[in-house]
Amino acid sequence: MQSVKLAWDDIQLGTETGRVDIAITDAVLDFYLSTMELDIAWFTTGAAPYGKRIAPPDMVPKLAMEPLFQDYLNGNIGQNIRAKQAFQFIAPVFVGTTVHGVGHLVEKYERRGRRFVTVEGVFTDDSGNRLVLDRRTQMLLSDDFNMRS
């Protein structure tokens, strides 16, 4: 298993973990619908009241997770696995738009001999309106952080 760059005490709350811009295209949406075996009309055809295709609410966080969180976590803290996940879906994400995301490390804690970090992502449209909030807690897998080993 890979070694880590940061010691536990050096993990700083408030660190920006990444930024990303995601173009929501028909092709991106179609691939996600296929992957998730989703056939809901709001996503496939743009049924009323939207009149235009929208993304499944969890699609943007999925597309963003590598540049927003995982590139930082894997590179600095090592392998990790999701322990908790929370989303708030504020407004629909339409095809043809670009979504902007920024991630931060907001919490770290120890529990039952394991260490965890929590990261938060905020996704906005071109006008800065919030679309989706993403808060996920990752259990650290590296032996450097496994207090049981």
Add this chain to the structure above:
Amino acid sequence: MQIVTVTKTATMEKMSQYSGAGNFHSDDKAGEQSGLGGAIVQGGQLVGYLNEMMVRTLGVGYIAGGAISVNFIKAVRPGDTVTTHAIRKETPADGDPARIEFDIWLENQHGEKCTVGTASGHLTEA
């Protein structure tokens, strides 16, 4: 309002499609090397199934105004079939009478809970 449950089988093909190839969400060897005992389904994929249930149940009241919070308590493996479940709570979410909340969970084919939590949204015409 009728709760619409969702059942999916987690194939390695779909896991690889969701998580990419060559990692512990799509490769048994990588999962073994990470101490996970083989490949496991990515949590986001499981939350996606729960979100599908909530969208089918609450419609636009979940797409714009929905919230979900879950814990992953048991790994889901390739070949497992999972089903989402929800029970409506009696009290409104966040003290808002227009907002309804559910206890939600995802079970595997053995009836074991794998992901548990809550979800909420507005009751609208789906």
